[in-house]
Structures are given as C-alpha cells and as structure tokens.
Amino acid sequence: MRLICLENKKHDSGVLLKMLLLMLLLISGCKSVKLENSQRLMNHPEFPKAAMEAPEFTREVLKTINKLEYELERPE
Structure with missing residues (x-):
C-alpha cells in the first residue's frame, strides 16, 4: 500500500x-517583438552619405529589410 x-x-x-x-x-x-532595423540604420550618422553615394542600393537594402521584418512579425 x-x-x-x-x-x-x-x-x-x-x-x-x-x-x-x-x-x-x-x-x-x-x-511579439517589433523590429525596427531600417529606422536604426537610417538614424546612423553615415546614412545620408550612403544614400547620396548609392541611392538605389540604399533603397533596395531598406526595402529588403522591411520585407524580411514583415515576414518575421506577421501573425501566422
């Protein structure tokens, strides 16, 4: 027992x-976490220089980051 x-x-x-x-x-x-990497990069002191020297590349980088962050943040 x-x-x-x-x-x-x-x-x-x-x-x-x-x-x-x-x-x-x-x-x-x-x-959930809100990703803000595009904003963080745009706040970098050298961002204006990068945007002036390579505007298309900079635009594509920011779009890609935003797209990937959206995929991570969106509900399934």
Missing part, C-alpha cells in the same frame, strides 16, 4: 512539472 502512494506522488509531481513547463512555453510564445 505504501509503495502505491509513493508511485502516485511521483506521478503527480511529473504531471505538475509538465503542466508548468507547458504554461511557461505558452506564455513566452505570445510575446
């Missing part, structure tokens, strides 16, 4: 641990 009680306690603690881990995963998975 005593052995059965010990086994039940082990089972209960295992279930509790699994439930806590599941809750932590669910809570952490709900957080």
Whole structure:
C-alpha cells in the first residue's frame, strides 16, 4: 500500500512539472517583438552619405529589410 502512494506522488509531481513547463512555453510564445532595423540604420550618422553615394542600393537594402521584418512579425 505504501509503495502505491509513493508511485502516485511521483506521478503527480511529473504531471505538475509538465503542466508548468507547458504554461511557461505558452506564455513566452505570445510575446511579439517589433523590429525596427531600417529606422536604426537610417538614424546612423553615415546614412545620408550612403544614400547620396548609392541611392538605389540604399533603397533596395531598406526595402529588403522591411520585407524580411514583415515576414518575421506577421501573425501566422
């Protein structure tokens, strides 16, 4: 009889641990991050120089960054 009680306690603690881990995963998975790398690059002191020297390249870089960030941020 005593052995059965010990086994039940082990089972209960295992279930509790699994439930806590599941809750932590669910809570952490709900957080979203807003990426702002294009703005960060445009705030760089050398950005105006890059835009003047290579305007098309700079434009394409910013568009590509925005597109990739959108893919990461959008809900599935």
